[in-house]
Amino acid sequence: MTEFLDQLIAFVTLLWDLLQSRVSTFLVPGWRQNQLFILLAILALAFLARTVARPRLQVWARARVGWQKWQLRLLVQIRQRLALVFFVIFAWTVYLVMQQITWPSRSYLIGFAATLASVWLGVALVARMVPNRSLRLILAWSVWIYMTIYYLGLADEFSAFLESLAINIGSLHLSMLTILTALVLFAVLLTGARLGSQTASRMIRRNSDISPSMQVLSVKVVQVLLYGAVFLLGFRAIGFDLTGFALLSGAVGVGIGFGLQKVVSNLISGVIILLDKSIKPGDVISLGDTFGWINELGARYVSVVTRDGREHLIPNEDLITSQVVNWSHSDQFVRLDIFFGTAYGDDPHLVRRVAIEAAAGVPRVLSGTRAPVCHITGFGDSSVDYVLRFWITDPTGGLTNIKGRVYLALWDAFHAQGISFPFPQREVRLLGGEGATMADD
Template identity: 60%
Template structure:
């Protein structure tokens, strides 16, 4: 016997039986009697809900436009509420009719209306609750799955559909994979991974809000918790769907050897990232220099460090380079940074006055510190055209930039020198023309 042919025949028979049951249910609903009346009442309520939606939607939209300053999640819920006005009005009307009919006639004569009202209410609740899922595609998948399950549950069709999906199976030797197993696996893994993501985000928010934990330890802790939570979710999900992981030990070993040879750089970056987080050599917010790259650290990840420059560029530097190369951390132990400025003045200017004016100019700049390290100015040499000086000053906020504070100090020097008639010389050269020895003054004879 051909197993594939037998499986196909079984599936065809199952589908035929399901379709036959669906047709029987439709015929049972529209058979003459109170069931038919309830179906007609439900259709009338749908039409009435559509009319109420047409009346109330413009007014609700105009009212929503006046809601300024509302949080985004409230506006998002309001948009979803407006989109499902028909379903909301139908649920309200169906519950009113159901309550009235429960009081006026036999409960069995309003059973279908009660089921319709319950389904409408559940659908609205699911649509509003799933707005907590930020990913749009994932939100749609979760919504449709919950709608389908809720509909089958309240229609008492879960057992029939479960049996049908279990019969949709493919067998490979002793292994049997059914549609029910696949769906169960996807649902279980989705729920576990969603829960793991939520727990990870809550833990990350709590850790980042704790000022007693250093930034590097915050990153290390959150990464470790994420790996632990997601790994545990995958393991529990595999166990829940009946997947035996012990038989894959040999495969894991082969994969580990292959990763060891093929992903040496990736593994090196991962280990380097852990070392960086443990020794706290760099952390988010530090100002570093690595080769020609100068900027502050935006974030630390498992594979690279994000460094943002003053030009708005963001460099992703592998962790291995930060371990192997020399890195200048401007803010490793403290935020104090010393900057030097070189300038020159004319020989006619008093050097004592120049030094005092230079210190005065630097001290007047906002970001220059005057305590505990005040600016100082020294003569460093006598040049061809000027007396050369060096002005040294300290700043306590290198993350705000270095070039801009240097520029402000240069402007302050320019202003104070102009006010006190201190000249900044520039190189001057004299050119003398000398007569060549033995040059004749006689005119040159014509050719």
């Protein structure tokens, strides 16, 4: 601990001496001081230009139609950093002009400020590609600090100081410099993995030759490979010996055997579902009381959206071990049956013809080779019983509503033709003799 404090005091002392020496150079009249005044003037001019240009840029940005999202986001980032953008432009302009009309030693400070501001602007714009806010802050501040120290000529001293802040665990030497480097590397690799997985996902989903289930499986495999590579490269950068994870993997295996059976079962069931293509996004399924269409295939569950807008997260294992009705497994054709009865006095030939015509006139009901049909199923106590069968190709549009429309069409058509729907009728007769006496009593 004493050695660490001594190193920290020595480093702070070095920074303080350097700062004093640099500040003292600007107190002496000369070109160093003139360059400082020029930079302050450029800074004031940049803020003035931002005040004038920001409203006009806002009006121009709102008129952009058809731009992609990344272009609009870049425009927003530039608008938020207009002062820095103008400072970079003005500083480089002044620096290049002074390089031509005067001695280079009289503009080196302006060139340093222009370079540093350009680096800050570039890092700020590139860091916006990182979607995670924490990783974005780590990456941006790390690069800003490093580039500032590098251009100040303190990179070697700062690196040596961070390297001295270390702990030794066996053969592992873990310093603050290694940790910071690993954090930046993790941020860069995670950003690259995320962008790579998103690009691969878009390319795979645009390929119509790949089935939806295989598209999901391919995207998952790409994500596992990319993020697995990030994990391995990140720990190798720190200096961990990955062979030691063999013991850890054995312990994890024991833990899985006891406590994570369901999780692993769902993961394996998800892979099986993707491989055998039994269900895929967009399929309409029934599982128990749940009827809906598959919205997403996850690693642990399947998202099923019902007609009432509820989203059910069904574990993958249930889809493997339970009986699932897939209404659109091999094709989108779905046959529906409607049962009804008419009075014995109605002509069954007329009933069948009217029922078929009524069903065919309902939207969503198919005609042609899969036209509606109607058959007599039996002679009941109070009615002649029929079944009306028709086909649809959009089960995602609902089954109950199309049945309701067909029933309503039958009601209207039968009333127009004078066909009646019978209802059960019972007659109670009181016989003479003892029965009549009991009835009188």
